[in-house]
Amino acid sequence: MSIWRYANPAEFMRLTDRLVVPLWAAAAALMAVGLYWSLALTPDDYQQGSTVKILFIHVPAAMLAINTYAVMAVASGVGLIRRHHVSFLVAKAAAPVGAAFTAIALITGAVWGQPMWGTWWVWDARLTAVLIMFFFYLGYMALWAAIEEPEKAADLSGVLCLVGVVFAFLSRYAVNFWATLHQGASLSMAEGQRVDDVFRTPLYIMIAAFYVLFVAILVVRARTEIRARRARSLRLQEARA
Amino acid sequence: MIDYLANDRHALYVVSAYGATAAILAWLVWSTLAANARARRDMQDAEQRRRKG
Numbered sequence: 001m002s003i004w005r006y007a008n009p010a011e012f013m014r015l016t017d018r019l020v021v022p023l024w025a026a027a028a029a030l031m032a033v034g035l036y037w038s039l040a041l042t043p044d045d046y047q048q049g050s051t052v053k054i055l056f057i058h059v060p061a062a063m064l065a066i067n068t069y070a071v072m073a074v075a076s077g078v079g080l081i082r083r084h085h086v087s088f089l090v091a092k093a094a095a096p097v098g099a100a101f102t103a104i105a106l107i108t109g110a111v112w113g114q115p116m117w118g119t120w121w122v123w124d125a126r127l128t129a130v131l132i133m134f135f136f137y138l139g140y141m142a143l144w145a146a147i148e149e150p151e152k153a154a155d156l157s158g159v160l161c162l163v164g165v166v167f168a169f170l171s172r173y174a175v176n177f178w179a180t181l182h183q184g185a186s187l188s189m190a191e192g193q194r195v196d197d198v199f200r201t202p203l204y205i206m207i208a209a210f211y212v213l214f215v216a217i218l219v220v221r222a223r224t225e226i227r228a229r230r231a232r233s234l235r236l237q238e239a240r241a
Numbered sequence: 242m243i244d245y246l247a248n249d250r251h252a253l254y255v256v257s258a259y260g261a262t263a264a265i266l267a268w269l270v271w272s273t274l275a276a277n278a279r280a281r282r283d284m285q286d287a288e289q290r291r292r293k294g
Binding site for chain 2: 039049050051053054057058061096097100103104107108111112114115213217220221223224225227228230231234235237238
C-alpha cells in the first residue's frame with residue numbers, strides 16, 4: 001500500500017475522520033495529567049525555584065516550534081516535487097500552529113529569562129534564530145493570504161518555506177555551533193548532567209501532550225483546507241455553468 | 242494556590258507564563274474548530290446547490 005494514496009483528498013478525509021475525536025481526547029487527557037504533575041507534584045528547583053515549572057511548557061513549545069517548521073518544509077518539498085495538493089494544504093495548515101508554538105516558546109522563554117538571567121531578551125544565536133523563524137511563519141501565512149490564485153500561492157509560499165529551513169536548523173543547532181547564553185539540549189545530555197528524573201517524567205508527559213495536541217489541530221486544519229478548496233472548486237464550477 | 246501566589250517570589254512569572262500559554266492555545270483550538278465548522282457549512286451549501294442546480 002503506497003503512502004501516496006493519502007495525497008488523495010477523499011482518502012485523507014476518510015482516514016482522518018476516525019482519528020479526530022481520539023486525538024482530541026488523548027491530548028486533553030495527557031495535558032490534564034501533565035499539568036497536574038508539573039504544577040502540583042514536582043518540587044521547586046534548588047537554583048531556579050518555582051520558575052522551573054515554566055520549562056514544562058517552554059521546552060515542548062520550543063521543540064514543536066522547530067519540528068512544525070520541519071513538517072512544513074517536508075510537506076512543501078513534497079508538494080513542489082510531486083505536485084500533491086494535500087502536501088501544500090498540510091504545510092498551510094501547519095503554519096499557524098507552528099507560529100503559535102513559536103510565540104509560546106518566545107514568551108515563556110522571556111518570562112523565565114527575566115528572573116533567571118536578569119533580562120527578558122538577549123540577541124543570543126538561538127533566541128535570534130527562533131525569532132527569525134517566527135517571522136518566516138508570519139511571512140509564509142501572509143504570502144498565502146496575499147495571492148489569490150491557490151496554485152501560485154502554494155508554489156511561492158513553498159519556496160519561501162524552504163528558504164526559511166536554515167533558521168529552523170539554526171534554531172535547533174545554534175547551541176552546538178556557538179557558545180550561547182541559552183543552554184544546550186537538556187534531555188540528551190550524558191547521565192549526571194541532564195534533567196533530574198523528578199522533572200524529566202512530567203516533562204516527557206507534557207511533550208507528549210503538546211505533540212498529540214499538535215497532531216489533532218493539524219489534522220482538523222488540514223481537513224478544513226480540503227473542505228475550503230472543495231467548496232471553492234464547486235463555486236467556480238457553478239459560476240462557469 | 243493562594244498561599245503559593247502570596248508566598249513565592251516567582252509566582253507572578255509562573256502564572257504569567259502559564260496564562261499566556263493557555264490564552265494562545267485556547268485561541269488556536271477555538272479558531273481551528275470555528276474555521277472547520279465554517280468550511281464544513283460552506284462545502285455542504287455548495288454541494289446542495291450543485292445537486293439542486
